[in-house]
Amino acid sequence: MEIETVTEDFSGVNEVDRQATSNHLMQWMRDNGVPALVMLVSVSAVFVALLHPIRALTESLNPCCVPLLGSLAVCAGLLLAYGRRKEGSWDRGLGLLLIVSFLSTLLLWALPDLLEGSLPEYTGYGENKIETYQAIVPTLLLLLSAVPLAASASYHLMGATPRAHDISRYGIVVLPIIVAFFIYGLLIWQVLSKGISNWDWSVIVDDYRNFPAPGQPGLRNHILGTLLLMGLTSAISLPLGIGAGLYVGEYGGRLSGLVRFSISALRAISVFILGLAALSLVNSSVDSAFAGILKGAQHTGPGGTYLTASIFLSFLVIPVIARCTEQGCRSLPRELREASVSLGVSPGYTLTRLILPWSLPNVVTGLLIGCAEVAGCTAVIMFIAGTGIYGVGPADQVTTLDFVVFDAFFGKEGVHSGTMGPYQAIAAVLLLIITLGLSLVAVALKRRFGARFRSGS
Amino acid sequence: MLRRVNSQVRRGIRSWPVILSSAAALVPVAMLLAVIVLIVKGSLLALDYVGFQDMLFTGEFSATFTNPPYSYGLLGAIWATMILLAVSMLIAIPTSLALAVFTTEFPETFWGRRIREALGVLAGIPPVLYGLVAVLFLSRIFAIPDFSTLTGGVLLALLVIPFMAPLMDDALQNAPNELKEASLALGATRWYTLKNATLPAAFPGIVSAVALGSLKAMGDVIIIIFAVGYVPYLPSPLWDITGRGAPLTSAGAGLAGSFSRGGAPIIPQSQAWLESSVGYFSALILLAMAIAVLCLLSMLQWRSRRLQKTSAE
Numbered sequence: 001m002e003i004e005t006v007t008e009d010f011s012g013v014n015e016v017d018r019q020a021t022s023n024h025l026m027q028w029m030r031d032n033g034v035p036a037l038v039m040l041v042s043v044s045a046v047f048v049a050l051l052h053p054i055r056a057l058t059e060s061l062n063p064c065c066v067p068l069l070g071s072l073a074v075c076a077g078l079l080l081a082y083g084r085r086k087e088g089s090w091d092r093g094l095g096l097l098l099i100v101s102f103l104s105t106l107l108l109w110a111l112p113d114l115l116e117g118s119l120p121e122y123t124g125y126g127e128n129k130i131e132t133y134q135a136i137v138p139t140l141l142l143l144l145s146a147v148p149l150a151a152s153a154s155y156h157l158m159g160a161t162p163r164a165h166d167i168s169r170y171g172i173v174v175l176p177i178i179v180a181f182f183i184y185g186l187l188i189w190q191v192l193s194k195g196i197s198n199w200d201w202s203v204i205v206d207d208y209r210n211f212p213a214p215g216q217p218g219l220r221n222h223i224l225g226t227l228l229l230m231g232l233t234s235a236i237s238l239p240l241g242i243g244a245g246l247y248v249g250e251y252g253g254r255l256s257g258l259v260r261f262s263i264s265a266l267r268a269i270s271v272f273i274l275g276l277a278a279l280s281l282v283n284s285s286v287d288s289a290f291a292g293i294l295k296g297a298q299h300t301g302p303g304g305t306y307l308t309a310s311i312f313l314s315f316l317v318i319p320v321i322a323r324c325t326e327q328g329c330r331s332l333p334r335e336l337r338e339a340s341v342s343l344g345v346s347p348g349y350t351l352t353r354l355i356l357p358w359s360l361p362n363v364v365t366g367l368l369i370g371c372a373e374v375a376g377c378t379a380v381i382m383f384i385a386g387t388g389i390y391g392v393g394p395a396d397q398v399t400t401l402d403f404v405v406f407d408a409f410f411g412k413e414g415v416h417s418g419t420m421g422p423y424q425a426i427a428a429v430l431l432l433i434i435t436l437g438l439s440l441v442a443v444a445l446k447r448r449f450g451a452r453f454r455s456g457s
Numbered sequence: 458m459l460r461r462v463n464s465q466v467r468r469g470i471r472s473w474p475v476i477l478s479s480a481a482a483l484v485p486v487a488m489l490l491a492v493i494v495l496i497v498k499g500s501l502l503a504l505d506y507v508g509f510q511d512m513l514f515t516g517e518f519s520a521t522f523t524n525p526p527y528s529y530g531l532l533g534a535i536w537a538t539m540i541l542l543a544v545s546m547l548i549a550i551p552t553s554l555a556l557a558v559f560t561t562e563f564p565e566t567f568w569g570r571r572i573r574e575a576l577g578v579l580a581g582i583p584p585v586l587y588g589l590v591a592v593l594f595l596s597r598i599f600a601i602p603d604f605s606t607l608t609g610g611v612l613l614a615l616l617v618i619p620f621m622a623p624l625m626d627d628a629l630q631n632a633p634n635e636l637k638e639a640s641l642a643l644g645a646t647r648w649y650t651l652k653n654a655t656l657p658a659a660f661p662g663i664v665s666a667v668a669l670g671s672l673k674a675m676g677d678v679i680i681i682i683f684a685v686g687y688v689p690y691l692p693s694p695l696w697d698i699t700g701r702g703a704p705l706t707s708a709g710a711g712l713a714g715s716f717s718r719g720g721a722p723i724i725p726q727s728q729a730w731l732e733s734s735v736g737y738f739s740a741l742i743l744l745a746m747a748i749a750v751l752c753l754l755s756m757l758q759w760r761s762r763r764l765q766k767t768s769a770e
Contacts, residue, residue, distance in 0.1 A: 129697070132602055133699070172555075242481070244482040251475045263485050264751065265751050268669060271677070273492060383713065402583055405588075431586065435581045440578050
């Protein structure tokens with residue numbers, strides 16, 4: 001037997017390999033070329049749409065909006081034909097998208113003429129109306145067409161499997177989330193940077209005084225005022241809120257529907273209404289010692305004391321605490337409750353030893369959320385607040401950190417806003433720290449005691 | 458169920474916790490009534506002098522802080538409230554729905570948990586800071602006007618999203634699990650299940666979340682004072698959102714508060730006194746709208762609960 005030595009000539013194999021690769025590529029292009037193209041166009045359209053409202057880029061990006069939208073329409077048609085060829089049926093969603101993008105192109109193309117025709121000549125406030133519409137309408141129309149198109153294209157690219165269907169659609173969900181959190185981050189960063197760049201430690205520890213040294217700025221009274229307001233409101237609303245929550249969640253009587261309705265109503269009505277109610281009480285002509293305390297009658301200037309403000313702020317906080325307590329009551333496991341009854345325990349003992357300790361995390365969370373709302377609620381105190389010169393006590397004129405921010409723009413010219421104006425950024429930072437800190441602790445508590453916030457069992 | 462277990466209550470003996478909590482529970486009811494009474498009392502003067510028709514159905518507005526002759530038509534304010542609500546809900550509803558879908562579908566992942574916690578923290582941002590942002594930088598970065606209905610709508614949407622998204626998330630999670638499981642078992646994709654089974658089942662919850670969110674957006678006054686202003690008027694193309702027509706909240710605040718008049722206190726029996734009464738009237742309109750929406754919501758919830766009970770039997 002002869003052993004043949006076979007000399008392999010590999011150059012030919014490489015030829016075959018390269019041909020196979022390029023055939024493979026051509027095959028891929030033939031299969032997925034259309035969705036890939038559509039994906040490219042729609043992703044760039046999304047980018048243009050998101051960057052368009054930025055003032056620095058609006059001018060330069062404006063001319064490409066109409067061509068981009070037109071090409072989106074063309075791509076929708078291409079994808080429609082592609083889907084028909086591949087799956088044998090018309091994708092109705094894509095057909096709708098084709099019509100929508102075509103009409104949007106026409107609208108966007110005719111937009112400048114439409115705007116010129118209907119908007120009057122604009123005078124005052126120095127802003128061009130047409131410019132604004134030119135900035136936002138293309139964004140909206142582009143996003144409306146491009147996002148579903150990108151989803152469909154990526155679905156076809158990933159092979160048109162059910163899993164691809166899921167992944168492509170959940171991509172739509174992620175986009176608004178990213179944009180929203182970006183804007184929130186921008187907001188917080190701007191406030192912090194403006195406040196920190198103007199930071200001045202002496203402003204925090206000094207009082208705001210108008211005499212003897214005129215115009216000495218100081219936030220101390222305002223900080224103490226915010227803390228006092230939170231304390232007074234908690235003291236008023238804690239017992240009442242817990243009681244109301246227990247009534248609705250535990251001892252539900254005939255009136256529990258009405259109580260629940262008024263609790264949600266107090267949360268839902270505008271804080272502006274509560275502020276006006278406070279104002280009417282302060283401006284009323286009732287004369288008694290207690291009314292005098294409420295009206296701040298012993299001070300000159302706008303009336304309204306910390307006591308008044310906390311009474312009306314507790315309108316806001318009692319529903320929060322009541323709702324949290326009710327959730328806590330409902331989450332108490334039935335076995336514990338039945339055990340206490342079977343042992344012959346009186347309702348009072350059950351309350352103090354079982355229900356209240358169990359709902360304690362809920363109550364504390366509600367209290368923290370309520371305090372965060374108190375610290376930020378300017379609407380109630382802006383009608384009755386003052387300058388804080390006289391000190392911080394329940395019968396003193398009310399003033400808080402958020403009022404400083406408001407007053408710097410809308411306060412009396414000269415005395416208050418003139419002196420304190422530059423420091424409103426510091427007040428804003430302090431306010432942000434206080435409220436975000438409270439909310440953070442509340443969220444941490446909710447996470448730790450998660451089961452107690454779900455009513456059940 | 459609870460009352461049957463608690464034997465003493467069933468026997469009708471009122472123990473001290475029940476008495477105390479009943480007393481405490483009547484306080485919110487009394488507070489709501491007190492607010493209604495105070496607002497109605499405050500607007501009586503305006504109803505006498507200016508008249509219901511003139512205030513509600515006219516668009517002409519000029520007060521002591523604009524120029525004479527004085528007329529107090531609030532139609533522009535009502536229209537501005539509607540437009541602001543529309544703009545903010547147009548932005549907020551899809552975003553909140555997206556957030557709720559994400560936190561429902563991926564609740565145990567790293568990002569799902571972080572987003573839920575972040576929403577809880579962002580819900581605590583005070584509205585004053587949104588207003589400050591409007592003045593500080595919003596129009597320097599984005600090509601929208603400093604002060605306009607559009608700016609107010611965007612800021613209101615930012616305010617409402619952390620409030621509405623957890624509510625929608627709860628609604629989606631409380632949708633009956635059997636529907637979702639049945640759809641998945643029959644081979645539908647997760648997205649298809651979400652769109653065709655979970656969302657329709659959770660629709661009442663989502664509607665109530667949207668209603669509560671829109672009440673909160675309608676009621677916020679500080680953001681609007683910063684971003685829109687406090688003078689109401691009807692914009693000349695009605696859909697114009699770059700105008701500065703004030704809605705009911707800030708129009709009422711400007712009328713009744715002293716900040717619009719340079720801090721001068723309102724002297725009784727003056728023109729400003731009448732104007733503050735018009736402010737109370739706009740608060741009354743808001744209050745009536747809020748209570749109407751809440752009653753509708755309660756009826757919807759009661760009906761859906763009754764439907765669930767009868768279908769479960």
